[in-house]
Amino acid sequence: MLDFADIAFDFSDTPFIAGLSFTVAQGEMLGLIGPNGAGKSTILKLAAGLLKPRAGSIRLAGRPISSYSGRQRARRVAYLPQQLDARLPFRVAELVEMGGYPHLGKAPRETFEALRLAGLETKADAPLGQLSGGELRRAYLAMTLRQGADCLLLDEPLAGLDLKYQAELLQLLRGIAARTGTTVVMSLHDMGAALWLDRLLALKEGELIGAGKPRELLTEGLIRKLFDLDEEAAWIFRPGAGLPETKAATF
Numbered sequence: 273m274l275d276f277a278d279i280a281f282d283f284s285d286t287p288f289i290a291g292l293s294f295t296v297a298q299g300e301m302l303g304l305i306g307p308n309g310a311g312k313s314t315i316l317k318l319a320a321g322l323l324k325p326r327a328g329s330i331r332l333a334g335r336p337i338s339s340y341s342g343r344q345r346a347r348r349v350a351y352l353p354q355q356l357d358a359r360l361p362f363r364v365a366e367l368v369e370m371g372g373y374p375h376l377g378k379a380p381r382e383t384f385e386a387l388r389l390a391g392l393e394t395k396a397d398a399p400l401g402q403l404s405g406g407e408l409r410r411a412y413l414a415m416t417l418r419q420g421a422d423c424l425l426l427d428e429p430l431a432g433l434d435l436k437y438q439a440e441l442l443q444l445l446r447g448i449a450a451r452t453g454t455t456v457v458m459s460l461h462d463m464g465a466a467l468w469l470d471r472l473l474a475l476k477e478g479e480l481i482g483a484g485k486p487r488e489l490l491t492e493g494l495i496r497k498l499f500d501l502d503e504e505a506a507w508i509f510r511p512g513a514g515l516p517e518t519k520a521a522t523f
């Protein structure tokens with residue numbers, strides 16, 4: 273569904289990504305993990321066609337992403353940015369309705385259905401500025417779902433969601449992927465949630481340092497290398513182990 277081949281990308285004159293290659297199969301749920309600034313958002317923006325690589329090719333469903341018109345691309349790819357604007361002067365249902373734009377209003381998923389999937393039926397008439405952080409993310413997510421694209425590119429979709437909505441969102445995406453073959457690529461920081469994805473790419477400073485099934489990839493060694501955690505700091509990755517006494521004493 274998505275094919276990055278030998279991608280290079282620079283910010284102005286600063287080289288950032290070099291020789292990055294990976295593919296994502298149709299219906300797969302892929303997670304991008306790594307520290308702040310690792311390049312997860314950059315990769316999602318490249319996949320969405322919002323940034324252009326300096327070298328290499330990005331293909332979507334077998335065609336170069338650059339060969340799609342804006343509307344064609346929006347039918348194939350829906351992108352949920354990390355930074356969401358709560359100041360837009362719209363109500364929730366109006367925002368979600370905009371997801372139908374690439375289909376001239378005839379999107380595969382109706383606005384109410386998208387609202388229901390995001391658990392926002394009762395907030396349909398609320399102005400965006402009156403939503404909580406998690407509700408705002410779910411409103412934008414509903415717009416993304418309404419778009420009915422084959423490939424969902426979601427930048428930290430779980431951020432700010434309470435546990436119930438994190439679980440529901442993962443189940444929802446899993447169901448959509450299984451039923452319709454929709455491909456999901458998401459960045460995330462929650463290693464517990466990452467366990468429920470099909471495959472993970474571990475990124476650091478624009479480089480792919482590991483890839484694989486979550487339960488095989490997420491070793492303590494990989495986590496320590498990825499996030500520069502020394503042995504003592506790695507307590508954070510040992511659920512149930514508790515805070516080491518030496519650490520607790522220094523707080």
Ligand SMILES: Nc1ncnc2c1ncn2[C@@H]1O[C@H](COP(=O)(O)OP(=O)(O)OP(=O)(O)O)[C@@H](O)[C@H]1O
Pocket residue numbers: 283284288306307308309310311312313314315354459
């Ligand atoms: N427009 C820009 N110009 C210059 N540098 C940029 C620009 N956008 C991002 N960067 C830099 O590129 C690097 C990668 O940023 P990116 O947003 O892809 O990271 P990320 O892995 O998504 O991080 P986070 O977990 O904090 O969201 C960062 O060092 C960032 O400062």
